[in-house]
Amino acid sequence: MIWESIGAAVLGLALSWATLRSLADRLPSGRVVVPTGALGALFGAYLTHAALGSGHLLATLVGAASVGAVTLSLLIRPRGRRLTRSAAAQ
Numbered sequence: 042m043i044w045e046s047i048g049a050a051v052l053g054l055a056l057s058w059a060t061l062r063s064l065a066d067r068l069p070s071g072r073v074v075v076p077t078g079a080l081g082a083l084f085g086a087y088l089t090h091a092a093l094g095s096g097h098l099l100a101t102l103v104g105a106a107s108v109g110a111v112t113l114s115l116l117i118r119p120r121g122r123r124l125t126r127s128a129a130a131q
Contacts, residue, residue, distance in 0.1 A: 045086050045098060049105035053082025056109045067118045074116060081112030 057078030061071055068074050085108025089101045 042090065042095065045090060045101045045105075046083065048098075048102055049082045049086035049109075050079050052102060052106055053079035053109045056082065056106065056113060060113050064117060067120060068116055069118075074113065077116060078109050078113050082106065082109030084112075085109055 054075065057071075057075045060078065061068065061074055082105040086101050086105035088108065089097075089104025092104075093100055
């Protein structure tokens with residue numbers, strides 16, 4: 042279990058780094074992106090380990106990468122124009 046956790050954390054950090062390198066203009070600061078990727082991957086590893094049980098290292102890391110990527114994708118802002126407030130919200 043400890044190797045799954047370490048592997049998931051390293052995988053989450055690598056996903057965060059790759060996301061920051063490729064989409065830096067559409068993400069918030071790195072101080073938000075890096076912990077989000079790492080914690081998302083750790084949660085994915087926990088979730089996959091709880092569902093499959095021990096002895097499925099590769100599947101656990103795939104689950105960690107999947108959930109880490111999904112949590113990072115939630116941080117991506119739309120490209121183009123800025124969002125403005127509607128007249129009702131002002």
